[in-house]
Amino acid sequence: MSLDAPFAGSTVGKPVAKVDSLEKVRGQAQYIADLYRPGMLHGAILASPHPHARILGYDLTAALAAPGVVAIVTGDDVGDGRMGAFIKDEHAIARGKVMYVGEPVAAVAARTEAEARAACRLIEVRYEELPAVLSPEDGLAEDAPILHEHLADYIKVFDAGSQGNLCSRTRLEEGNVDTAWDQCDVIVEGEYTTQAQAHVSMEPCGALAEVDANGRVTLWSANQSVFRVQANVCESLGLPMSQLRSLTPRVGAGFGNKMEPHIQPICVALAIKAQRPVKMILSREEDFEMVRARHPFKVWMKTGARADGTLVARECRVLLDCGAFADDSPGVMGYALLMSGGPYRIPHMRASGQLVYTNKLRFGAFRGFGNPQVLFAGEQQIDQIAEKVGLDAFAMRRKNMLREGDTWFVGPKIASNGLARCLDVVEQAASTPRADGRPRNFGLAVSAHISGLLGTGAIVRMLEDGTISLNTGATDIGQGSDTVLAQICAEELKVPLDRVAVASPDTDGSPYNWGTTASRVTYTTGRAVKAAARAVVDKAMDHAAEMLECPIEDLELREGGRIGRKGANTDLTFAQISGRAHWAAGGPIVGANTLVFDEPTHDPKRAIALGLPFPRIGVFSFAAMGVDVDVDPVSGQVSVHEAWSAADVGRAINPRLVEVQLHGGFVQGLGYALVEEMVWDGARLANPSLMDYKVPTMRDVPDAIHTYIIEDPEPSGPFGAKGAGEIGLNPVVGAVANAVAQATGARHHHLPLSGERVLNGMTGAGG
Known part of the structure; x- marks a missing residue:
C-alpha cells in the first residue's frame, strides 16, 4: 500500500495491469520453448566430469555416425576469442582445458533433443586431470595451481590487480580508521559466511540461432540484455557485431542469471556449422550446474561507536569465491564494498576485498548483488551495539542514518531519502500485538540500493x-x-x-x-x-x-x-x-x-578508491524490514510469522508492481536466510535439482507480508521514480538474523539459518 497521496497524473501512479498480462494468462506468450524455425535442429551439451583438466583430444566418430546428428562443435571450432563483462577470460566452449564440473566441452545438433543428448554420450574426450582449487583460501596459497596461466594477457575493462588466482581486488577508504578506534566506547567484530544461492528462475536458459544466406545470424534467447548477448557472442566467436542480430522473446524471470550469455555462443556456433537453425534449452540440472549463482562470501567486519550510540568507525574485509571465470564478479565485489557501511553516517570507513578464481561454476550477479551478504554482518552489528549502549533497534538506526544531502561512502550524494518514514511505518505497524497473544520475536534491518548505472x-x-x-x-x-x-x-x-x-x-x-x-x-x-x-x-x-x-x-x-x-x-x-x-x-x-549515468561514485578529494569497477553509480532507494519469527524449541526450525516491508522508491510509477516486487523480494530473501544452499561434494554440486535444493513454498511464506510504499521523489528520476527491484530482498537476512537472536539469545554468523544451526546455538553447541 502507498502511504502518500497519489501523483496527479493520468497514468503514472496508477496500478494498471501489466501490458503482457492477457497473453500470459491465455498461454499465448512466446518463450524460447515455443519458438520454431523451418528445418530446425535441437542442441545438447556434453559437460566436463572434471573440475580441472587439460583436454588432450576428442573422438567424435561414433557421435557423428549416430542417428539424426548433423553437426558437433568443440573448442577446436571456436578459435581463441574470449568474453567477459570485466575480464575477457572465458571461451564460448571449453578450449584447451576444463575449469569446472559441468563446463561445456562439446555440443551436438541433431533432429531431436533426444538424439542430440544420446550422441553427446558417444563423444569420447581424453583428459589429463590437473589439481583443483576448490576454495578462495586454496587459490591464494603459495603452492596453488594457477587456473588462468595467461591471465596477464587477458583484456581487462579496468585495473583489477589480477595476478595468480587473484581475479581482482578493491579497496575503499574514507577518514582514518586506524586512529578512530580510540574514539570508540563500544566495538563489535566478527566473521560471517554466506552460502551460494541458485537463481531458480522458472525458465531455464535457452537460445535459438539461425543463419541466413549471407551468413548473418539471428539469435533469440532468454536474456536480460540483447546487447550484452550480442557483444559476448561476437567476442567469443570472432564475429563482427553487425553479423549478429540479437532478440528477446518473453523471459521466464532472470534475477541476474540471464544477464551474461551462457549457451548462446554455443548455439550460434552449432547453427553456423550445421547451416540450419538450432534450438537449445538447458535441463534444470544443467541450469544448476552450468549457469551462475549468488557468490558465497566470507566477511570480517568490525564496527565501533560512542557510548551514546553514535557510529564512529567500521572496517570490512570480504573474500569471494569467483568460480572459474570473472563474469561480473568484480562488479559484485566492488558494489558490496560500496554498500558495506549501510545507510549510515560512519565518518571513518575502510572496505577491502579479494576475488579468487576457483574450479567451480562461475558466480555472478543475483538480485541485490553483494548487498545482502555484507548486510547480514552489518545489521547484526548495529543491533549488538544498540544493545550494549541501551538503545532500541529503531532509535539506533534513526540516530545514525544518512539524510538527504549527505554523501554515501566515498562519494555519491543522496538527493532523496525516505528511510526515516520507512522506519516510522514499520515501527508503528509492528507495535500491534500478535493475535495469538504470544510475544513478538522481532528483528529489524535497513538497506539501500542504487538505480543509476551505465x-x-x-x-x-x-x-x-x-x-x-x-x-x-x-x-x-x-x-x-x-x-x-x-x-x-x-x-x-x-x-x-x-x-x-x-x-x-x-x-x-x-x-x-x-x-x-x-x-x-x-x-x-x-x-x-x-x-x-x-x-x-x-x-x-x-x-x-x-x-x-x-x-x-x-x-x-x-x-x-x-x-x-x-x-x-x-x-x-x-x-x-x-x-x-x-x-x-x-x-x-x-x-x-x-x-x-554520469554522477561519479568516488570523490577523490576525500576518499580512496582502488580497483572500483563502477566509476559512475548512484541514486539510492531505501528500505526498512521488520520480521516476527517463531523458533521451534525441539528442531530449531525458524518460521516467519509476520513481515513488514517499507520501501522508498521515489515515486511509484505503478504501485501494484512495486508491491509485487516487495513481496517477491521478501520470499526470495526468506529462502536465502533459511533454506536455500548450493552444496558441493568435493568439486561436484551435490544438489542440482528441485528435489534436493529447497526453495520456499506457500507453506513457508507468512500469510501476513505487509508492504508500504514510501514516496520521496528523486529530483533526477522520471516523475521522481527510483528503482524497486532489489530493495525488498536486501534487508531480509539481516532482519531474520536479528529476530532469531532475540528469540534464542544466540547470534549466528553463518547462513542459511537452518534448524540444526539454530538448535546448536540454543543449546550452546555453536552458532
Whole structure:
C-alpha cells in the first residue's frame, strides 16, 4: 500500500495491469520453448566430469555416425576469442582445458533433443586431470595451481590487480580508521559466511540461432540484455557485431542469471556449422550446474561507536569465491564494498576485498548483488551495539542514518531519502500485538540500493494515426518494465496507455540499453523515455503552431493526445498533426534520447578508491524490514510469522508492481536466510535439482507480508521514480538474523539459518 497521496497524473501512479498480462494468462506468450524455425535442429551439451583438466583430444566418430546428428562443435571450432563483462577470460566452449564440473566441452545438433543428448554420450574426450582449487583460501596459497596461466594477457575493462588466482581486488577508504578506534566506547567484530544461492528462475536458459544466406545470424534467447548477448557472442566467436542480430522473446524471470550469455555462443556456433537453425534449452540440472549463482562470501567486519550510540568507525574485509571465470564478479565485489557501511553516517570507513578464481561454476550477479551478504554482518552489528549502549533497534538506526544531502561512502550524494518514514511505518505497524497473544520475536534491518548505472536510450515514434511506438532495448524479465516505461511515455504525452505499443528488444532496431539489472530500468531507461517523449511533444507543438497559426507559447498539451490554444476550445489531435508530418511537411515525428549515468561514485578529494569497477553509480532507494519469527524449541526450525516491508522508491510509477516486487523480494530473501544452499561434494554440486535444493513454498511464506510504499521523489528520476527491484530482498537476512537472536539469545554468523544451526546455538553447541 502507498502511504502518500497519489501523483496527479493520468497514468503514472496508477496500478494498471501489466501490458503482457492477457497473453500470459491465455498461454499465448512466446518463450524460447515455443519458438520454431523451418528445418530446425535441437542442441545438447556434453559437460566436463572434471573440475580441472587439460583436454588432450576428442573422438567424435561414433557421435557423428549416430542417428539424426548433423553437426558437433568443440573448442577446436571456436578459435581463441574470449568474453567477459570485466575480464575477457572465458571461451564460448571449453578450449584447451576444463575449469569446472559441468563446463561445456562439446555440443551436438541433431533432429531431436533426444538424439542430440544420446550422441553427446558417444563423444569420447581424453583428459589429463590437473589439481583443483576448490576454495578462495586454496587459490591464494603459495603452492596453488594457477587456473588462468595467461591471465596477464587477458583484456581487462579496468585495473583489477589480477595476478595468480587473484581475479581482482578493491579497496575503499574514507577518514582514518586506524586512529578512530580510540574514539570508540563500544566495538563489535566478527566473521560471517554466506552460502551460494541458485537463481531458480522458472525458465531455464535457452537460445535459438539461425543463419541466413549471407551468413548473418539471428539469435533469440532468454536474456536480460540483447546487447550484452550480442557483444559476448561476437567476442567469443570472432564475429563482427553487425553479423549478429540479437532478440528477446518473453523471459521466464532472470534475477541476474540471464544477464551474461551462457549457451548462446554455443548455439550460434552449432547453427553456423550445421547451416540450419538450432534450438537449445538447458535441463534444470544443467541450469544448476552450468549457469551462475549468488557468490558465497566470507566477511570480517568490525564496527565501533560512542557510548551514546553514535557510529564512529567500521572496517570490512570480504573474500569471494569467483568460480572459474570473472563474469561480473568484480562488479559484485566492488558494489558490496560500496554498500558495506549501510545507510549510515560512519565518518571513518575502510572496505577491502579479494576475488579468487576457483574450479567451480562461475558466480555472478543475483538480485541485490553483494548487498545482502555484507548486510547480514552489518545489521547484526548495529543491533549488538544498540544493545550494549541501551538503545532500541529503531532509535539506533534513526540516530545514525544518512539524510538527504549527505554523501554515501566515498562519494555519491543522496538527493532523496525516505528511510526515516520507512522506519516510522514499520515501527508503528509492528507495535500491534500478535493475535495469538504470544510475544513478538522481532528483528529489524535497513538497506539501500542504487538505480543509476551505465548507458541506455529510447526512441518514441508518433505513428500516422497519432498512436505511439516506444522502443528502448530494455528487456522485461517478468517484473513489468514494459508496463512502467509505457506509463512514463503515456504520461509525458498525455495519451491513454493503450495507445502506446512497446517494441521487443532487438539489436537491429532498439537503442542501446546495458541491461535489465541493478534496479536500473525504471530510473535510468525511464529518464530516456521521458526525454524522448518530450522531444515528440516539442515537434508536435511546432506543427500545431503552424497549423493553428499562433505562437508555440500560446499552445498547451491536453489529455487524450491533443494540442490546443490556451483559453480556447480549438485544438488538434495527434492524428491530425502526425498526418501533416507524414504527408505534407516536416517528416514523421520521432523523438530519441540516449544517456549514460554520469554522477561519479568516488570523490577523490576525500576518499580512496582502488580497483572500483563502477566509476559512475548512484541514486539510492531505501528500505526498512521488520520480521516476527517463531523458533521451534525441539528442531530449531525458524518460521516467519509476520513481515513488514517499507520501501522508498521515489515515486511509484505503478504501485501494484512495486508491491509485487516487495513481496517477491521478501520470499526470495526468506529462502536465502533459511533454506536455500548450493552444496558441493568435493568439486561436484551435490544438489542440482528441485528435489534436493529447497526453495520456499506457500507453506513457508507468512500469510501476513505487509508492504508500504514510501514516496520521496528523486529530483533526477522520471516523475521522481527510483528503482524497486532489489530493495525488498536486501534487508531480509539481516532482519531474520536479528529476530532469531532475540528469540534464542544466540547470534549466528553463518547462513542459511537452518534448524540444526539454530538448535546448536540454543543449546550452546555453536552458532
